[in-house]
Amino acid sequence: MHEQEVRDLIDGCRSPGTSWEDWCAYRQFIATEIDCDGSILDVGCANGFLLLCLAEWTGRKLKPYGVDVDRAAVAAAKALMPQHADNFAAFDIANVSTLNSVGLPENYEFVIWNLWWAWPVASSRSLQVARMLQGKVKAGKLLITLYAASRDQIGTSDQLVERRGVVERVMELRSALGEGTVVLNPSGGSQALVALPGRRP
16 A cells, blocks of 8 residues: 555545654554454454454454444445455444344454543443453453553653553453453554453343
């Protein structure tokens, strides 16, 4: 891909102005938790570029699926991966129990749910959705990621404050769930995740 194409894809993942180097620094740590081949559902997939990157970063054979409330984003994901166009759908994850109503499978090896750090992670609704997503995992993991926005233009002290905020939120989520492994971005960025085992009925 040309440099401009990559920038456009990153912008289409709701990360405007983020360079390829920063995109990798902010997201690549997720790949360490994907430890086998299989299907992967990205909740809030935007244009699907993260799924392409995860397949590249892990070296795994991953069958991509994605849902997003933004129909234009879903159309972009279908265009990016035309061979998997039927694997993307406009869908509100609040209705996760009816995922099969849009023609997607009931279960996956991995499910990723991407949240901004200001999201009410420990609210009863968020925890309910997390448990329902966990029930969609066959044998792998549910990865709930928390991101702070890109802050290329601010000083180190502000970035450290932001990272502490993300760490506090991810620990709050882990405590509310009562299980899971917390993984912090080793690059020092303001990103973290909670990895939970599948919980099929």
